[in-house]
Amino acid sequence: MSHPHPELRLPGKLPADGLRVVGLGGLGEIGRNMTVFEHRGKLLIVDCGVLFPEEHQPGIDVILPDFTWIRERLDAVVAVVLTHGHEDHIGGVPYLLRERKDIPVVGSTLTLALIEAKLKEHQIKPTLNRVKEGDRVRFGPFDLEFLAVNHSIPDGLAVAIRTKAGLVLHTGDFKMDQFPLDDRITDLRGFARLGEEGVDLFMTDSTNAEVPGFTMSERELAPAIETVFRTAPRRIIVSSFASHVHRIQQVLDAAQAHGRKVAFVGRSMVRNMGVARDLGYLRYPDNLVVPFDQLDRMAPTKVAIVCTGSQGEPMAALSRMANREHQIRVSEGDTVLMASSVIPGNENAISSVINGLTRWGANVVHKGNAKVHVSGHASAGELVYCYNIVRPANVMPVHGEWRHLRANADLAIRTGVDPERVVIAEDGVVVDLVKGRAKITGKVPAGNVYVDAQTVGGATETSLKDRRTLAAEGVVTVLALVDSDTGKLAEPPDFLIRGFVQDPDTFQAAVPVVEKTLARAAAEGIGEPHQLEQMITREVGRWTYKKFRRSPLIITIVVDA
Template sequence: MSHPHPELQKPPKLPKGGLRVVGLGGLGEIGRNMTVFEYDGSLLIVDCGVLFPEEHQPGVDVILPDFGWIRDRLDKVAAVVLTHGHEDHIGGVPYLLRERPDIPLVGSRLTLALIKEKLKEHRIVPVLQEVKEGDRSQLGGFECEFLAVNHSIPDGLAVAIRTGAGLVLHTGDFKMDQFPLDRRITDLRGFARLADEGVDLFLVDSTNAEVPGFTTAERDLGPAIEKVFRDAPRRIIVSSFASHVHRIQQVLDAAAAHGRKVAFVGRSMVRNMGVAGDLGYLRVPEGLIVSLEHLEKMPANKATLICTGSQGEPMAALSRMASRDHKIRVGEGDTILMASSVIPGNENAISTVINGLTRWGANVVHKGNAKVHVSGHASAGELVYCYNIIAPANVMPVHGEWRHLRANADLAISTGIDPDHVVIAEDGVVVDLVNGHAKITGKVQAGNIYVDAQTVGGATEAHLKDRRTLAEEGVVTVLAIVDADTGELADRPDFLVRGFAHEPTTFDPAIQVIERTLARAAAEGIGDPHQLEKMLSRDIGRWSHRAFRRSPLIITVVIDA
């Protein structure tokens, strides 16, 4: 089994007839999925998503893949194939199209409708190519065939990529629900047909590789959702991903059966459900959907709201309800149905929301206490099933944290695949398929690109470190007036302190630190104010850490007397 090493260097030139595969996101993380295929001078991109920030990334809106490796070759990109409409697979497209707006976007009907609506906000008119399962399309040097897969959003596609180097099958996100609500099953017959042709490289979803058995069918959630609607005495507020059409359909059906009206809350929820309804993916009984204003005038036991915020996102509707920062006031007797799984890393935020809602008297029904959500990803039993059907020559697990990738690789090996043909790669690691063998050949730049307000890539790890320091340690601004002739303090320095617990005399010992630093600077002939500021900030910071075991952000301003 091959895996990345820290000593990896820039990859060599791709051998003639070889296929290069580089994941710029989604390897070692849940989100930001983007894979670039290179063959005979042509590039094909599969998915271009975003990653949502964690607590240690304050102020960041979303995190993009790093386009640096392909930026000077964007004219060689034949297309972007979008496997489905989730944000972690399409959310980065607007930022890629800012750099080349005419890159064709290839995907299913619903996926393209969702990205088209998103691009309107960015004032980008895309070039769209709609495909469906069974279609084949020549995209530059790549012949792509599309196969149906089911997931937690309709119209998901796997893509088989044919080149002179071999046949690649990329599953996208998928599971093998045998009783999907839309009756659209994963095309195992198509997988078997490709196996007869010979799959040279299998890129497969790893998210649930650690979960034994098979993923529960969507229809098995019906009784739990029905119970919520049967027992709820007042309003029902459902939180879900804004793209989870199947789950929303189950909620709408239950609401209609119990004589309730429904209102959508949140821009993304309203937009996506509008698109799904217009295209026929969401079946809405006549008169069921009403405006929020109309719903608020109805008896509480006849009202259902569907909103975003199942992951504890601070600005999402449910989080704002929990913190009393929303016009919808959650109260005694309300029932909150959190109908989504927990994305790794969001556990604390979700717990905070549940506690907040419970505080106001709501009954919160969630995955931890009821069967109200199933995963959209294949569990270990399904993955093994696929390995046995497809019998790929090489395997590259994708879409998962390190533990998921490793577990998926182990599953592949357990079915008899040669460990030397199982490749675990991180973002930026280059995998070349040459003469039927896939192996790691180097690494390219693939860092985090932060979207911060209207700035793309402006925020750096250094900025985030300063923000964390400000939040956790506080800030101390030191104003020092220095005699330009002697290099000594001309007056007692001022200490302006925010977020650092202190007494009036706390910083008196720091004056001696400043005096010693200035004396050392004078002895070394350093008089430039900027250099003095750096020396003072460093020495005061060290003193603070020794004295208080605290490391506030030190900002020093030196003024020549």
Template sequence: MRVIALGGLGEIGRNMTVFEFGGKLLIVDCGVLFPEEHQPGVDVILPDFTSIRDRLNDVVALVLTHGHEDHIGGVPYLLRERRDIPVVGSKLTLAFIKAKLKEHGISPRVVQVQEGSQQKFGPFDTEFFAVNHSIPDGLAVAIKTSAGTALHTGDFKMDQFPLDGRITDLAGFARLGKEGVDLFLTDSTNAEVPGFTISEEDLAPAIDTVFRTSKKRIIVSSFASHVHRIQQVMDAAHRHGRKVAFVGRSMVRNMGIARELGYLTIPRGILIDFKAAQKMPDAKVVLICTGSQGEPMAALARIANREHEIEVGDGDTVLLASSLIPGNESAIYRLINALTKLGANVVHKGNAKVHVSGHASAGELAYCYNVVKPRNVMPVHGEFRHLIANGDIAIKTGVEANRVIIGEDGSVVDLQNGKAVITGKVSAGFVFVDGQTVGGATEESLEDRRRLGEEGLITVLAIVDPDTGKLAEDPEFFVRGFVHEPDNFSAAIQAVEKALSTLPRKHTVAQVESLIEATVERWMQRTYRRKPVITAIVVDA
């Protein structure tokens, strides 16, 4: 059995793993990665489908472990390439993905499963296990072939007092371990965190304190899929006599789905629409919105930038009820500062116990290794430090060091005769979604955007004699975003004149433009130690 990691190794996001056996493919998860500040203009980042694109007809199913964007966000883009791939998942996960796909005009072929379900997809026998996470209905999946058995945990933790009473199925893990697990793919996100992740119920006192002490509006920001946290906020609002309104399309959509399916219990009469909330006394209102990661287009960022009809002021409380995703630190702290400057009291993970992770800490991982007793381990879902820390835990529990696979995106792992080894690598680069364009933006175009933002733009308009290649008159320099002294391009004009004297007798306009651009760029670097984007426009005299 071959395992191909197309995302989620060395990063928090883009989770996608392909299992190959008997000429058929089974995919587990297809998520997105959210862009960082050095990727301007990018909406989301997809896994690279290149290595499987000409084999999409061999895909027997796409299994989704749970409904978070870093596991399902890429599904619409995969199904654009083959729409009838069976999409497998739990009830809530499928409800979320069907709503997302509807926006893309896709009606998926779905297969609903639950813990304890067993399904056959081509040559793959699968079995599903309940796992506890920060979203309901999470599943781990065992994948069985005659070459061996792999167990993929998805995202999980071992909360013994979960809000929905649904604990991780360690008994099932143990039973599978006795049967024999040849490859254990485990969530690595909290592998560096000692001990055990605290329970969701431990947050109740801190959330209750926020409601008890807040004198005006409470604005709660959370992931649009974090049903457990929203349930806690709903319960607190009910206890303290406040009405609740959802703000933002994804929040309204997902909570509506969760309520309809019975995963979110809303006390009678507590939920109102946003317009009604605006007319109520501040002390009686809770607004729940997206944007806890500082996403520029999300509701909370627009509130902080005074670009939203919600105006935050003195006495308002903003509760950031989500984790801090690695890479988002600057955006989140900038958001906190902006809201604080407006007069809000911002309560977040750094100053109150208002969030717990949805991922297993080191103690839980060790517990699982001792229960499953896998022959080979492949840490997944984490940056490299997380993967290595997870691998070290496996070794401490008795897994042989040469059977711990620390891969990266694109790694090809073959499981044969009970031994897993990295045997190759496939393309697994970033695929950028930029507006309606998929894959059009490249690292080179992002570098141009960064230069435009940091260094500015200079357009050189030059009138050139086509016969001699000489300037008919001094070129004009049009400058945007670059600070300079007036009339200080005379030396640059001399450099251009000198460069044009080297042109061959037969030359094209494109050659002249390239030569001017390169010359002005070198002059800018020598003179200003700057690299603005240079564009030359040549007109025949």
């Protein structure tokens, strides 16, 4: 089994008959999935998603893949193929198309409708290429065939990529639900047919590789959802991913059966459900869904609300309800149904939302106390089944944290794949398929690109560290008037303190520290204000830690007296 090493450098030139595979996201993490294929001077992109921030990334809206490696070669991109409509696979497309608007976007009907609605907000009119299972199209040197896969959103596709270097099968996110709500099952016959042709590289969803057996069917959730609607004494508030059409269909069916009207809350929820209904993926009577502003005139026992915020996102509707910042006031007797799984890293945020809702008297039904969610990803039994019918020459696990990738790789080996042909790659690691053999050959930049409101890439790890310091330790501003002729203080410095528990007067003991620092600077011939600010910041920071065992953000301003 091969895996990345820290000493990897930029890869060499790709052989003319080779295929280069570079994951710029989704390898070693859950989110921002993006894979670039290079062959004969052309690039094909599969998925371009976002990663949602964690608590240690304050102020960040989403995290994008790093486009650095392809930025100077955007003209070589023949298409971006989207496997399905989840944000972690399509959310980065608007930012990619900002850099080249005419890149062809390829996907299924629902996927393209969701991305088109999103792109309207960015004022981008895309070049769309609609495909369905069974279609076979060519973009440059890439011959693409699409296969149906079952996932937690309709219209998911796997993609087979044929090139002169070999055949790649990329599953996208998938599972093998034998009783899906839309009766559209994963095309295992197609997988087996490709296996007979000879799959040179099999790129498989790793999210549930640690979970034994087979993933439960979506239909098995119906009893738990029905129980909530049958027993809830007042309003029902359901939170879900805004793209989880299947789950919301189940909620609508239960609401209709129990005489409740439904209102969608949250911009993305309203937008996506409108798109899904227009295309026929969501079905309900005209009078079942009502505008949000009509709820106040209805009895609580006749109301169901479907909103965003199942992952504890701070600006989503459910989090704002929990914090009493939303016009929907959760009260005693309300039932909140959190119909989604926990994305790794969101555990604390979700727990905080559950506690907040419970505080206001709500009964919170979630995955921990009821069967209200089914994963959209194949478990170990399904992955083994696929390995056995595809019989790939090389395997590259995708979509998962390191432990998921490793578990998936182990499954491949147990089914008979040569360990030397199982490649575990992290973001940025380059895998070349040459003469039927996949090997790691280098690494390209693949850092986090932060979106902070309207700014893309402006926030850095350094600025995030400053934000964390501000939140945890506070800030001390040192205002020093310095005589440029003598290099001494013209008057005692001011210490302005925010978020630091000590009284400002205690910092008068730091005046000698500033004086000594200025004296040392004068002796060394240093008089430039910026350099003086750096020296004072450093010394006052040391003094603060020594005295208080705290490291607030120190900001020094030197003014020429």
